[in-house]
Each structure stands twice: as C-alpha cells, then as structure tokens.
Amino acid sequence: MDLVHHTEEILIFILAATAVIVATRWVSRRAGLPAAALLTIIGIVYALLPGPNVELDPEIILTFVIPPLLYNAALDSSLLDIRHNMRTVISLSVLLVLATAMLVGVGFELWVTGATLAAGVALGAAIAPPDPVAALAVGRRAGLPGNMITLIQGEGLLNDATALTILSVAVASVDGEGFSFPTAVGQFVLAAAGGVIAGVVVAYAVRLLKHLRDDPISANTISLVTPFAAYLLGERVHVSGVLAVVVAGLIIGHDAPRYSSGASRLQTSAVWRLIDFVLEGFVFLLIGQQLPTVVSRLHEYSTATIVTAVAVSVGVVLLLRPLWLLLTQLLPRRMHSRLGGDSTSDRREEKALTGTEVTALSWAGTRGVITLAAVFTLRDNVPDKNLLQFCAFVVVIVTLIGQGLTFGPLVRRLGLRANRADLARERNEARSAAVQAALDRLDEILQQKHDHVEERAIETVRKQLTVRLERYRRRLDLIEKAESDEVPVSPQYEAALAVRREVIEAQREELLRWRDSGMLTDEGLRVLERELDHEERLAERS
Known part of the structure; x- marks a missing residue:
C-alpha cells in the first residue's frame, strides 16, 4: 500500500506540474514574459509553502536532461552561421568562461574568509555559462536580428562544455596540490578536442543509418537516442560528453535536409519541440524549489562572509560580460579569416557588433539549470560547498528573473529587430x-x-x-x-489567403460529415485531414 500511495503522490505532482507548465506558457505568450523566469518564480513560491519539495539530482540532470536539451538546440542552430561568427562565439563560450572562472576564484581567495582558489574557480566555472533559453524565447518574440540569435545560440551550445571541464579540473585540484591554470587549460584542450571527435563519430554513425531514417518512426527513435549515445561515448573515453552532444547535433541538423525524408523531419521536429517544452518546464520549476535546501545550509557562515561571497559572484557575472564584449569588439578582426572562413568569398562576413548589440548581448547572460546542476555535483570535501551552492543559486535567480524579465523591454527600447x-x-x-x-x-x-x-x-x-x-x-x-x-501586406494576397483557408475549412467540414454518416472511417479521416493540415500550413507560409 505504501508503494501505491507513493506512486500516486508522484503522479499527482507530475500532473500538477504539467498543468502549471501549460498555464505558464499561456500566460507567457500573452504577457510577452519569459516562461523560464515565471516558472522559477512559481517554484520559489511553492518551495516556501508547507509540504514536500523535490530536490534537484545533479547526476540525473547532467545525464538525462542536459543532453536532449542541448541536442535539440543544436539541431535548430545553423552550423554555417556559427562558423561565420566563430570569432565572437569562441570569445564568449570559451575565453569569457575561463576569465569568469578565474576572476571569481581570485576574488574568493582575496576577499572571502577561509576560501581557497580552487573552490572559487569551481564556483566560477559553474556560474560562468549562460543558459540562453529565456533570452532566446524573448529575443525571438521581440524580433531580435538573426546575427544576435546566432551568437546567443552558439555561446549557449559551447560554453557548457568549457564550464564543466574547468569545474572537473578545479574539483580534482582540491585533492591535489592546488589549482594550476596551465594544467586547467591543457586538460580543457584535450577534453574539448576529444569531445569534438566523439561528436563527429556519432554524427557519421547516424549518417550511415540514412536508409532507416526514411521511416518516420525509425528516424524518431534514432534521433531520441543520439544525444545519449554521444554523451555516453564522450564520458566513457573521459572527454567532454556535453561537447560531443553539441557537435553531433550541429552536424546532424546540417545534414538532415539531405539524409532524411520530409515526413521524418516533420515528425522528428514535432517530437523534439514537445520534449524541449516539457523538460525545460520541469527544470525551471525545480530550480525555484531548491531555495529551502540551499538556504538551510548557511548556518555556519557569518552574514559578512555570505554577503561578500554573493557580491563577488554576482558582481563578476554582471560586470565582466559587458566589459569583455566592449574590449573584444575593439580588437583587430584578423582572426576572422582563420576561424570563420574567407570573408572575401562569403557575403555573410562577420562584422563588429554595434553599441546597441553589445548592450543587448550583455543582458542576455541568464544562468539556469546547468549552473545549479554543476554546483550541486560538488563533493563534500570541497571547501565551503554550501556557500558555493548558495552563491550559484543567487546568481541564477538574479540573472534568470532580473535579466529574463527585463530583456524584452530592453531589446524594444534599443530598437533592435530583424x-x-x-x-x-x-x-x-x-x-x-x-x-x-x-x-x-x-x-x-x-x-x-x-x-x-x-x-x-x-x-x-x-x-x-x-x-x-x-x-x-x-x-x-x-x-x-x-x-x-x-x-x-497586399490586399489581393491576403484575400487569396483567406479564400484558401475557407476552402480548406469547407473540405474539413465535409470530411467530418462523411465520417459521422458512416461513409468514411476514422482512419481515412485522419489520413485526409493530415493532407489538409499540410496544405493549410503551406498556405500560411507562402
């Protein structure tokens, strides 16, 4: 009976959470606010109410949630656009993450009583990578230019691998002789290179299955297991599994028009949109619910220590990003031809960001689930583990809610739109x-x-x-x-479109009449409705 009762409680929680996620999406679409920030606020409110909370399990998040989310984001990204903006993407996703981790580490060692460089670098690595979900959702709705969308996507895809690699090096140094920057860089290069190779191997293995991908069901099955295969391969050979997932997704997404049938692409895209929506919803609800757990562990620290640690963490995250963007845009752009291709033969040459673009990109640094999942993986032997987790939680809340809710108005105020x-x-x-x-x-x-x-x-x-x-x-x-x-808007075009919609609706009504009168089976109705659905979608996009 206990097992049955426990199962019923889990089911009730899942149903309630799903209802909240769907309702929040409805509110988000109408209010123009990011669903990620709203769900986090709801999670915090729920955490403050009496009753049980769900604690975030970092291993489950890193193994079963992050790979599919990153893979779907990679599928929707453009390998060519990221390549054309490689200079800025690498600057944000690798160099800025390294700088953030090191600066937080130095700040902790200098100003936080009893803190070590390794512990500070571990926190810095966790809070360095932005989670672009909230920024992209608002940015697309506000009509953000395509180059800005590409930069936010590219940074969000690659920075997780950088951060997790630095984190592992910092944690390992706790048991060793201390943190070494040259060692960290060397291990990062090896892990990143290995992750790229693992991702390429998985992508080309999927390409060999192109004959199976003509069947929508087989294509969906292959697509669903691919991110986990890439992540597992990367982790088994001790390289970046996260980067392996991203590289595999970028290559497969680039190849999809050539190696998949139209029916397979339509169904796979729909399945991934659903998975992305559900996973992100549950993740951001979970973020808010971690508040009691994190706060309850701070009793051993003085108020001054907590305030100083939070100030260093939030200050570095909020101030370093705009400063970094300003400085890197002032540097000569000679790296472009080597990193992004020959600009003379490509009309989409990477250009320097304008002042308004730098401002918007500076405010697109919302942190999310990867930050909490990373910092919650810290072992008990890491000094000031509880303080580090609290600082990471504050950074997530400040950026996700503060920047997330104000990003849309900022973009509109700056006049940035495609x-x-x-x-x-x-x-x-x-x-x-x-x-x-x-x-x-x-x-x-x-x-x-x-x-x-x-x-x-x-x-x-x-x-x-x-x-x-x-x-x-x-x-x-x-x-x-x-x-x-x-x-x-052409009146003739709109009138023709309205006529096509009326005609399609008339066909639907007639098919329903046939079904209801017994002249058409339900199976036949579904087949014919699907044809009309595709025709209607084509009409809307023309």
Whole structure:
C-alpha cells in the first residue's frame, strides 16, 4: 500500500506540474514574459509553502536532461552561421568562461574568509555559462536580428562544455596540490578536442543509418537516442560528453535536409519541440524549489562572509560580460579569416557588433539549470560547498528573473529587430529559385520522352508550378517597392489567403460529415485531414 500511495503522490505532482507548465506558457505568450523566469518564480513560491519539495539530482540532470536539451538546440542552430561568427562565439563560450572562472576564484581567495582558489574557480566555472533559453524565447518574440540569435545560440551550445571541464579540473585540484591554470587549460584542450571527435563519430554513425531514417518512426527513435549515445561515448573515453552532444547535433541538423525524408523531419521536429517544452518546464520549476535546501545550509557562515561571497559572484557575472564584449569588439578582426572562413568569398562576413548589440548581448547572460546542476555535483570535501551552492543559486535567480524579465523591454527600447522585409525577400527568392529548378527538371523529363510519363501530366504540374512562381514573384515585387523594413501586406494576397483557408475549412467540414454518416472511417479521416493540415500550413507560409 505504501508503494501505491507513493506512486500516486508522484503522479499527482507530475500532473500538477504539467498543468502549471501549460498555464505558464499561456500566460507567457500573452504577457510577452519569459516562461523560464515565471516558472522559477512559481517554484520559489511553492518551495516556501508547507509540504514536500523535490530536490534537484545533479547526476540525473547532467545525464538525462542536459543532453536532449542541448541536442535539440543544436539541431535548430545553423552550423554555417556559427562558423561565420566563430570569432565572437569562441570569445564568449570559451575565453569569457575561463576569465569568469578565474576572476571569481581570485576574488574568493582575496576577499572571502577561509576560501581557497580552487573552490572559487569551481564556483566560477559553474556560474560562468549562460543558459540562453529565456533570452532566446524573448529575443525571438521581440524580433531580435538573426546575427544576435546566432551568437546567443552558439555561446549557449559551447560554453557548457568549457564550464564543466574547468569545474572537473578545479574539483580534482582540491585533492591535489592546488589549482594550476596551465594544467586547467591543457586538460580543457584535450577534453574539448576529444569531445569534438566523439561528436563527429556519432554524427557519421547516424549518417550511415540514412536508409532507416526514411521511416518516420525509425528516424524518431534514432534521433531520441543520439544525444545519449554521444554523451555516453564522450564520458566513457573521459572527454567532454556535453561537447560531443553539441557537435553531433550541429552536424546532424546540417545534414538532415539531405539524409532524411520530409515526413521524418516533420515528425522528428514535432517530437523534439514537445520534449524541449516539457523538460525545460520541469527544470525551471525545480530550480525555484531548491531555495529551502540551499538556504538551510548557511548556518555556519557569518552574514559578512555570505554577503561578500554573493557580491563577488554576482558582481563578476554582471560586470565582466559587458566589459569583455566592449574590449573584444575593439580588437583587430584578423582572426576572422582563420576561424570563420574567407570573408572575401562569403557575403555573410562577420562584422563588429554595434553599441546597441553589445548592450543587448550583455543582458542576455541568464544562468539556469546547468549552473545549479554543476554546483550541486560538488563533493563534500570541497571547501565551503554550501556557500558555493548558495552563491550559484543567487546568481541564477538574479540573472534568470532580473535579466529574463527585463530583456524584452530592453531589446524594444534599443530598437533592435530583424529586417523582416529582407528575410521575406531572401525566402521568396529561394522559393522562386526552387520552383524554377522544378520547371527546368520538367523540361528535361519532357525531352527524355519517358514512355511512362504522359505529356498531360507534365503540363498539369507545370501549370501548378507556374502559378506558384508568379505568386512568389509578385510578392518579391511588392517587397522591393516597400520603403520600410516590415513585410508589406497586399490586399489581393491576403484575400487569396483567406479564400484558401475557407476552402480548406469547407473540405474539413465535409470530411467530418462523411465520417459521422458512416461513409468514411476514422482512419481515412485522419489520413485526409493530415493532407489538409499540410496544405493549410503551406498556405500560411507562402
């Protein structure tokens, strides 16, 4: 009976948490606030109420939560865009993390009574990597330019590996002769290089399964196990499992259009969006619930020590980032040709950030689950473990709630937003080129005179493609004549779109009437509805 009762309690908690996550998303979408910050606040409020709390298990988070979240983020990122912005991405995700860890370590050794350099570096490594979830959610909603989205994504993907490697070196030095910066850098390089190799191995192993990936169910199964395979391989060979996950995700996401069927990509994308939504929701609720556990362990420290430690941690995190961005943007950009490719042959050359972009990027440093998961892995022999965990928790709360809730208003105040007209022009030009390629292929088929292909069928397809090409070209003409950076609205286009929606809705109603009258099975209804759903989605994106 006890087991049954315990199971029922877990189920009730999961259902209640799920309801809170869904409700918070609804509020977030309407209020324009980041769901991550709102969920953290809800978690804190719940933690202060009487009743049981769920404590964060760092091993479960690092093994079962971080890999799928990072992998999905990597799938949605652009390998080419990250490569073109490699100079800034490396600066933020590697060098800034190293600088943050070292500065926090030195600050602890100098100003926090009884603290050691190794313990301070361990804390610095934990609080150094930003979690871009909140910033990206708000930034996309506010229309942040694509280069800013790329930088936030690229930094968030690679900085976790840097931080966790430094953390492991710092923790290991507690049992040794102290922290050594050259040793830390050497071990980081080895772990990072090994992580990259492990990620490439997993990515190419998945590529060998390309025939299985034509089937949506098989493709989903392979996709779901890939991040865990990459992480496990990295950890087993004692390199960065986190970096292995990221590299595998970037390569597989880049290859997906070439090696996966359309049906597989649609289903896999939907599955990962659901997993990402649920995992992130539970994680941020858990962050807030750690408050009682962390605070209850501070009785052995004086108020002055706690205040000094928190001031060093929060101060370094908030002040070093904007200073670092300003200084690195002033440096010569000679590294670009070596790190990001030949700028003379690439129209997307990496450019220096403007003052407003530096300001926005400085405020996009929200910390999250990786910080708490990392600092909660500290062993009992680490000096001032409880104080380090409290400092990490305060940094997460200050950045996640403080920066998370104010990032959207800041972006809007700065006037930073993507040029929607340019984006629409790029996509419609690509659509036109794709349709033109299809028309050229029809000409080739007609010239080859395949016996099994009727000219009438070719002409039918040609008419459909020609109508689509004309629509795209009219759209491009409208965009070219527009004087603002907003996508112009054509009354004729909107009217045609409304007609297409009405027609699709009429077809749905008729299919339902057939099903209800027994002339169509439910299975048949689902197949035909799926066809209409794809048609409707295509209409909305055209």
